[in-house]
Amino acid sequence: MAIRYPNGKKFSEKRIPQRGKSVINKDNRFSNRGMSLEEEINESNQYYLANGIANIHKKPTPVQIVNVHYPSRSAAVITEAYFQKASTTDYNGIFKGHYIDFEAKETRNKKSFPLKNFHSHQIDHMKDVLSHGGICFAILRFAITDELYLLDASVIIRYVSDAEDRKSIPKDVIDSFGYSIPQGYMPRIDYLKAVSNLIEVQRETRKEDEE
């Protein structure tokens, strides 16, 4: 018989830290404590929302629903569905009156960010958002060194379209053109400071174009 907690959840030995195995993160950094990049960004967005700073959400995973079962007296159950490819980036919303649109990606590479992480329809979407005056970028994580960057979509677009044989963006390019994102506790990934810088740069660029 399975042993259960009073709340009905199954008892699991995995929940108990084993003697000798530290559950505390050794280097005491805030990030990567078992949370995915997506989870950390979602938590940061909740912080921004609760504090009236921005309204940015992750879009739900697109799913094609084929069969739904409606049991009496309980919630509908989807019994057959398939994952669909997203036609846009994953996150969008509003910050200081600006339309914000971005994608978050991770790599275990050390010296470059692979471009295969970006689908062609995502690149098309980024181009289109920029053409309408939106703020569009990617949050890139180098997982091994736990470094986070915000990179303007125009840099990514340039790298994808420039050369057909180019398979990645070199780390030093990201260092030069991207913004380093500080990681902390509240919010975990404070990417809106970098977004403010990006908005300022785009405003200056537009002024120069007009002059």
Add this chain to the structure above:
Amino acid sequence: MAIRYPNGKKFSEKRIPQRGKSVINKDNRFSNRGMSLEEEINESNQYYLANGIANIHKKPTPVQIVNVHYPSRSAAVITEAYFQKASTTDYNGIFKGHYIDFEAKETRNKKSFPLKNFHSHQIDHMKDVLSHGGICFAILRFAITDELYLLDASVIIRYVSDAEDRKSIPKDVIDSFGYSIPQGYMPRIDYLKAVSNLIEVQRETRKEDEE
């Protein structure tokens, strides 16, 4: 043996119009030809996207995925999932540099639009979007008379919060404060003209507030 068309699709008698039953819409109106409001808005958004007018998408239905089956050599099948309540409105995107955010609802009432169609978290979301300078509204359809309106979120918010016993927005209020949306062929629901008017009015209001 099933008869198939040259493209491999199954032959179906349903495709052939039956003698005596007209397949042409009697009053020759463009809308409601078996399409839902959502489908018509999606088609209009595709038109706007393809013509570089705006980039607006419906968010996927939020689904909590519980079980996924991975058959060898074919796509992953979601075998257990549940519908979740959306925490935002259904549609958002960018138009002329403005953040656009809206919900689409339908009623079979003739003289008023029931407020129970709007969940409290959607109202909270609308308030928040307005506070960040976004353009927020609802597209309302009176199904019986096939009338379409665009109504500024601030009117909906006022009606929800004004009186606890108020259960709907009267049709004449929607007539006075809303914008009638023309229905056509390309796009089916040309709501961006009304959005342009809304942007203009909000700009004037802000100017007056500043003076």
